Amino acid sequence: MRLKNVPGSREVIGESRFVIHEPELQKGKWKEVFGNENPIHIEIGMGKGRFIMGMAGQHPEVNFIGIEKYSSVLLRAIQKMEEEELPNVRFIRMDAEDICNVFDKEEVSRIYLNFSDPWPKDRHAKRRLPSRQFLARYDEILKKDGTLEFKTDNRVLFDFALEELEPAGWKADTVTFDLHADEALVRGNIMTEYEERFSAAGNPICKYVIRR
Numbered sequence: 001m002r003l004k005n006v007p008g009s010r011e012v013i014g015e016s017r018f019v020i021h022e023p024e025l026q027k028g029k030w031k032e033v034f035g036n037e038n039p040i041h042i043e044i045g046m047g048k049g050r051f052i053m054g055m056a057g058q059h060p061e062v063n064f065i066g067i068e069k070y071s072s073v074l075l076r077a078i079q080k081m082e083e084e085e086l087p088n089v090r091f092i093r094m095d096a097e098d099i100c101n102v103f104d105k106e107e108v109s110r111i112y113l114n115f116s117d118p119w120p121k122d123r124h125a126k127r128r129l130p131s132r133q134f135l136a137r138y139d140e141i142l143k144k145d146g147t148l149e150f151k152t153d154n155r156v157l158f159d160f161a162l163e164e165l166e167p168a169g170w171k172a173d174t175v176t177f178d179l180h181a182d183e184a185l186v187r188g189n190i191m192t193e194y195e196e197r198f199s200a201a202g203n204p205i206c207k208y209v210i211r212r
């Protein structure tokens with residue numbers, strides 16, 4: 001269900017203590033937000049937050065920041081955090097196009113892209129989160145030894161994402177076209193909302209991991 005205009009969602013988000021309301025002000029200072037020196041991992045297009053909250057529960061030694069464009073979707077993640085507060089999670093409502101205004105050079109240790117919107121029209125290719133335009137933004141904020149991980153069931157988008165790596169100066173370390181068929185790779189895997197739905201429908205899940 002895509003909820004773009006849930007009445008009151010902007011107000012709830014505006015008052016939520018789990019949301020960073022002026023993220024540009026934290027650029028270069030994210031460790032202060034969490035009050036520790038732990039590495040920062042971000043998920044771009046986090047949806048309702050299942051993945052990032054699952055990861056945060058498994059990894060209290062990491063700080064997680066979820067980025068989501070739509071308030072109505074972010075609202076669902078906030079509701080989950082009201083039920084199960086995690087000290088190492090914060091959310092930002094923003095378009096990831098502006099990500100370089102929010103994180104300083106090498107401030108982020110890992111970026112997760114999960115089931116990113118495919119934007120099927122060619123003229124919208126630059127809006128795809130694994131596009132070379134976005135890779136250039138990730139290049140700015142990711143630590144030199146940082147990691148980028150991308151999962152999707154959309155084979156066309158995945159093939160596009162693989163083709164974007166070389167022109168952007170990136171190289172995949174691990175590529176799988178059926179994550180759930182590989183016991184070693186799937187160990188510790190946290191399912192996203194979309195992953196649960198699509199893998200239950202029998203769609204193979206593709207994934208790449210890049211270590212810089």
Ligand SMILES: C[S@@+](CC[C@H](N)C(=O)[O-])C[C@H]1O[C@@H](n2cnc3c(N)ncnc32)[C@H](O)[C@@H]1O
Nearest residue numbers: 045046047068069095096114115117192193194
């Ligand atoms: C297909 S959903 C996948 C949600 C979740 N990652 C999952 O796997 O279940 C893609 C999400 O990315 C968000 N999104 C798309 N483009 C974005 C952008 N440029 N900045 C921030 N969020 C974005 C959408 O609003 C949507 O919630």
